[in-house]
Amino acid sequence: MFPVLGVQGDKALRHLTLSPDIELVDSPRHASVLLVAGEIPADRFEPLRRVHDQLPYPFTTLWFRCEPWPHLENVTRIDDLDVLPAALVTAYHELMEGRRESSPRILLDKPPNPWEGAGDFGQGGEGMMGGVPYGRPMAMNMEDDIRDGLTLDSLTFRLGPFFFAFPPGMAAEITLQGDLVQTWKTQRAPYPQSLDPVFFAARKRLVPIAALELARARHHLYRLFHALHLAGLESASLSALRLANNLSTTSTLDGLRRYLSRSGFFRLAAIKGGELGPEQARRIGGPAARAAGLDEDLRSDDAGYRRLGFSPVCQASGDTRARWRQVLAEIDQSLQLARQAERDDVSTSEVDRIETPRGPWLEKRPEDASALLDEILPGQEWGDALATIASLDVAAVAEAPLDTQTTGESPITELSDDEGGPA
Amino acid sequence: MIVEELVLPVLMVFFMLAAGAYTVAVLDRVIAGALGTPQTGSVWIAPLARGAWLMTQHANATEAPDWRAWRLAPALYLSLAAIGLAVVPWSGSLVATDLVTSVVLWGSVEALATVVIFLHGWSANALFALIGGYRYVALGLSYILISMFVLIGVALPAESLQFTQVVASQEELWNVIRQPLGLPLFLIVGLGMTFWGPLNLADSADLAGGTAAEISGPPRLVWDVARAAMLVAFSGVATSAFLGGWLGPWLPGPLWVAIKMLAVLLVLLLLGRLLPRLAPERCVTLMWVILLPLSFIDLVWAGVGALL
Amino acid sequence: MALMTLFVILIFSLGAGILMQCLPMRRQTKPPWSQRAPFLGGGTPDSHAWSRYHIRYYPMTLLLIAFEMEMMFMYPWAVVFVEKGMKAMMEMGMFLAILSVGIVYAWREGVFKWQ
Numbered sequence: 001m002f003p004v005l006g007v008q009g010d011k012a013l014r015h016l017t018l019s020p021d022i023e024l025v026d027s028p029r030h031a032s033v034l035l036v037a038g039e040i041p042a043d044r045f046e047p048l049r050r051v052h053d054q055l056p057y058p059f060t061t062l063w064f065r066c067e068p069w070p071h072l073e074n075v076t077r078i079d080d081l082d083v084l085p086a087a088l089v090t091a092y093h094e095l096m097e098g099r100r101e102s103s104p105r106i107l108l109d110k111p112p113n114p115w116e117g118a119g120d121f122g123q124g125g126e127g128m129m130g131g132v133p134y135g136r137p138m139a140m141n142m143e144d145d146i147r148d149g150l151t152l153d154s155l156t157f158r159l160g161p162f163f164f165a166f167p168p169g170m171a172a173e174i175t176l177q178g179d180l181v182q183t184w185k186t187q188r189a190p191y192p193q194s195l196d197p198v199f200f201a202a203r204k205r206l207v208p209i210a211a212l213e214l215a216r217a218r219h220h221l222y223r224l225f226h227a228l229h230l231a232g233l234e235s236a237s238l239s240a241l242r243l244a245n246n247l248s249t250t251s252t253l254d255g256l257r258r259y260l261s262r263s264g265f266f267r268l269a270a271i272k273g274g275e276l277g278p279e280q281a282r283r284i285g286g287p288a289a290r291a292a293g294l295d296e297d298l299r300s301d302d303a304g305y306r307r308l309g310f311s312p313v314c315q316a317s318g319d320t321r322a323r324w325r326q327v328l329a330e331i332d333q334s335l336q337l338a339r340q341a342e343r344d345d346v347s348t349s350e351v352d353r354i355e356t357p358r359g360p361w362l363e364k365r366p367e368d369a370s371a372l373l374d375e376i377l378p379g380q381e382w383g384d385a386l387a388t389i390a391s392l393d394v395a396a397v398a399e400a401p402l403d404t405q406t407t408g409e410s411p412i413t414e415l416s417d418d419e420g421g422p423a
Numbered sequence: 424m425i426v427e428e429l430v431l432p433v434l435m436v437f438f439m440l441a442a443g444a445y446t447v448a449v450l451d452r453v454i455a456g457a458l459g460t461p462q463t464g465s466v467w468i469a470p471l472a473r474g475a476w477l478m479t480q481h482a483n484a485t486e487a488p489d490w491r492a493w494r495l496a497p498a499l500y501l502s503l504a505a506i507g508l509a510v511v512p513w514s515g516s517l518v519a520t521d522l523v524t525s526v527v528l529w530g531s532v533e534a535l536a537t538v539v540i541f542l543h544g545w546s547a548n549a550l551f552a553l554i555g556g557y558r559y560v561a562l563g564l565s566y567i568l569i570s571m572f573v574l575i576g577v578a579l580p581a582e583s584l585q586f587t588q589v590v591a592s593q594e595e596l597w598n599v600i601r602q603p604l605g606l607p608l609f610l611i612v613g614l615g616m617t618f619w620g621p622l623n624l625a626d627s628a629d630l631a632g633g634t635a636a637e638i639s640g641p642p643r644l645v646w647d648v649a650r651a652a653m654l655v656a657f658s659g660v661a662t663s664a665f666l667g668g669w670l671g672p673w674l675p676g677p678l679w680v681a682i683k684m685l686a687v688l689l690v691l692l693l694l695g696r697l698l699p700r701l702a703p704e705r706c707v708t709l710m711w712v713i714l715l716p717l718s719f720i721d722l723v724w725a726g727v728g729a730l731l
Numbered sequence: 732m733a734l735m736t737l738f739v740i741l742i743f744s745l746g747a748g749i750l751m752q753c754l755p756m757r758r759q760t761k762p763p764w765s766q767r768a769p770f771l772g773g774g775t776p777d778s779h780a781w782s783r784y785h786i787r788y789y790p791m792t793l794l795l796i797a798f799e800m801e802m803m804f805m806y807p808w809a810v811v812f813v814e815k816g817m818k819a820m821m822e823m824g825m826f827l828a829i830l831s832v833g834i835v836y837a838w839r840e841g842v843f844k845w846q
Contacts, residue, residue, distance in 0.1 A: 026632055029483050029770060105766065152783045157775065166772070177785045179558065235458035235696055269701065272702060440744070486779075501747070501748040502741050524806075530802075641751055711837075712838055
């Protein structure tokens with residue numbers, strides 16, 4: 001499956017990751033089943049059509065908590081997460097046994113630009129570099145390289161909103177020189193993410209700190225799951241996910257943390273760069289800001305937390321590596337706080353100053369910070385750039401908590417695919 | 424004579440290609456399962472089912488691929504693996520082609536692998552595949568020297584560039600003990616050649632599959648099989664060069680080779696699943712600044728050892 | 732004869748690889764243009780991917796050439812090494828020492844970095 005997650009789409013994704021019958025792939029070319037998970041906002045229909053058409057024949061589409069487009073025939077809509085894996089497997093088997101027709105293509109079968117026979121020899125254009133051979137222009141240099149000033153071709157393209165390494169729903173226009181990011185322009189902000197209901201409850205009344213901290217740790221572990229998949233550490237990403245799903249006050253992070261440092265995740269993997277300046281750190285807030293050395297955490301103002309001896313942990317350098325160290329430290333801290341709070345039965349003492357895992361929630365919920373990426377990604381190597389994105393929690397916080405929204409603004413989505421083995 | 428020198432070797436190599444690729448698929452699945460990847464069904468049938476699925480899926484096309492190169496690259500990679508398997512000796516006399524320069528031939532297989540993998544990334548005319556191809560070249564040019572020095576190291580005591588001689592020279596002591604740096608360095612080369620696990624810079628996750636991002640159906644099957652077969656060929660060469668090939672007590676030679684190859688495969692597949700993918704830049708620095716000098720030391724060590 | 736066998740293996744495996752791809756594909760229709768667009772998560776490219784690509788490890792490839800030349804000498808050297816004894820050792824040692832200086836210099840110049 002090709003995971004682009006959304007608020008509730010990502011929940012389905014995590015569920016499917018742990019389903020033994022389903023293999024999720026990163027490219028639609030490797031899939032036989034497309035899963036549209038969650039509501040797709042209308043402005044992302046066009047990209048969805050493109051991705052839909054990119055699956056090789058034969059393929060089929062399942063819609064999960066999302067209204068299938070009316071002009072499609074023979075579509076399956078599923079609303080129950082528990083039956084989703086079985087439905088995917090059934091669809092796959094029906095497809096392979098010929099009992100289910102392959103989905104039709106949606107877009108017109110024509111090249112992106114008309115080109116055939118425009119030139120003297122039936123090629124696409126005129127002159128040396130003109131025209132659109134096979135429907136597209138050739139790459140042309142636009143500007144000098146930002147690192148060494150060499151003038152070679154740059155490639156400009158739009159990526160997303162269904163690219164698995166981006167936060168769900170995000171799309172950007174990117175120019176690459178070689179594998180270095182030359183310019184980055186975030187075009188569509190990621191879907192607002194739903195937080196655990198306990199954070200919303202904490203805005204209304206005092207809640208037990210144990211529940212709050214477990215939800216916080218779970219949020220960070222889900223992000224770690226995603227980043228470790230990107231770093232090629234499949235088994236560690238799965239253990240992060242399992243840990244998150246079974247999180248309790250007796251859980252510990254020690255095993256995972258030891259494994260990460262021994263495997264060389266912090267030294268060898270592509271997690272260099274992505275430093276945030278103090279001003280940028282303040283704009284995004286939360287763990288990313290503390291990783292940059294800002295000692296700000298609304299939990300310090302809360303009497304309940306003070307009773308537990310809370311003081312914020314910080315890192316100094318503010319780069320991708322520091323952010324992951326910070327996240328690990330915060331998960332650890334949250335588990336510890338949860339343990340203490342459960343033992344002493346401590347509750348919060350503030351309702352209008354809540355530190356969410358995404359950042360401080362004072363008058364307003366944490367807002368979208370994806371515009372930050374335009375500033376910090378240029379100059380980074382592609383792998384480092386994606387790792388930076390994975391380490392930054394840029395999506396805004398949605399109006400409603402997880403699981404309560406069924407319609408409306410939520411976004412989500414995506415695709416999936418196949419299950420390679422036959423069940 | 425024709426039967427003995429042509430038909431048998433060809434059958435042998437094809438049998439190893441098929442059996443080897445299947446073994447890698449099964450082993451990798453077992454290891455993934457042991458490390459926590461959820462899976463159902465029989466590990467024995469799953470690779471076959473996957474193969475059948477890829478044969479039914481249609482091959483993808485991009486807007487303007489270099490068709491010939493795109494189809495040729497997986498097939499060429501498969502032939503490189505076949506050539507590698509052909510020089511692996513199963514006993515003193517049982518070897519598909521007992522070339523006097525088989526070490527050199529294997530060196531050229533390693534060098535050509537870089538070309539083929541780049542060709543695969545380039546010919547799709549798609550962004551991610553292209554980046555994967557160019558990244559791989561950086562890796563390919565870095566590991567090749569390490570591999571050469573390490574292999575020359577095993578050729579020194581044998582006074583020959585023939586794998587059967589290299590094995591024979593380990594009668595008293597296997598090279599893995601005589602040249603302790605050799606095998607670990609060579610295993611890293613193996614991961615690089617097959618862009619497996621930590622050195623998967625060509626088909627990496629951050630490129631949505633890299634050079635394989637745009638392929639589906641039969642070409643993808645050939646590519647996957649070729650990759651697995653290359654890993655087997657590599658483990659065969661590592662067995663001959665460092666683990667004493669067919670040498671061993673009690674059991675017949677070919678069985679020893681098979682056991683040792685399985686052990687090498689197991690180590691490689693485990694490393695592949697346990698380590699994170701290296702950043703390309705760090706990978707190049709690591710290879711040139713740390714591993715290459717280590718391979719010098721290995722060579723000097725081997726040289727001194729051979730003279731004493 | 733060994734070379735002949737090797738050649739036959741090459742031809743057969745190449746043929747098998749190509750046939751495995753082409754035989755099933757003969758029955759398949761050509762994918763529509765909408766499928767052939769490069770996968771960019773729903774995005775679109777401005778141009779073809781083929782371009783004058785910025786290879787950032789370019790200086791490293793030059794360094795490699797120096798070593799590749801050395802390898803040519805090394806194969807015959809390996810065969811006669813034991814026979815020639817210490818003399819061969821010293822000769823190759825000097826050669827390697829000179830090349831190692833090259834690596835150190837290249838490292839200092841940042842050749843292994845993405846320029």
